[in-house]
Amino acid sequence: MCRNPKPRGAQASAWLLATLMMFTGEVAMARSLLLAEPSQLAGQWQAVLSGPQASAQTPPPENPPSSICLVELQADQTLGGQTDCLGQWLGDEPVRWFTEPDGLSLIGKQNTRVHLQLHQEQHYQVTLKSGRVVTLERRLAQTIP
Incomplete structure (x- = not known):
């Protein structure tokens, strides 16, 4: 006769805990991958080209x-x-743009696509093949003194 060293209650608790962890992990992941609405990103932005990443x-x-x-x-x-x-x-x-879970993409006249990754809120970035970096960031409203 083979006996299981763990009592049934412990196995059930472990199974329940694992199920809950998977469910809460999926919910947290889904929240982090929400697409921004175009109206949230619409407005003035500045693109900055900088030298290769050091x-x-x-x-x-x-x-x-x-x-x-x-x-x-x-x-x-x-x-x-x-x-x-x-x-x-x-x-x-x-000429066009659209949001993605991890950033936004720009679509060119010749249908090329460039994906800019979200680095922080309102701050997107792509490293070009040349090593130069393009950063797209929300332009703050300019105040006139």
Whole structure:
């Protein structure tokens, strides 16, 4: 006769605990992957092109190359503003955009797609093949003194 060293109550408790952990993990994951509504992201943004990301072994350059383009993410998911400037960096002028669970994507005139990852609220980033970094961040309203 083979006996199970664990009592049935302990097995049931372990099973219940494992089930609850899976369920709460799925709920937490689903909350973190909610898509932002286009109306939440619509507005003025600035795209900043900066030099290659510095590794721990490479000191940052004294005057890193940097450029800024002002773009507008419109509620109908089209882009306005200096899209030609942004297109020079990306290789295709973006004309549409859409949200994704982990960021947003820009779609170019030639149907190319560039995915910018969400790094923090209202701050998206992509590293280009050249090593240069494009950061898209919400432009704060300018106050006139």
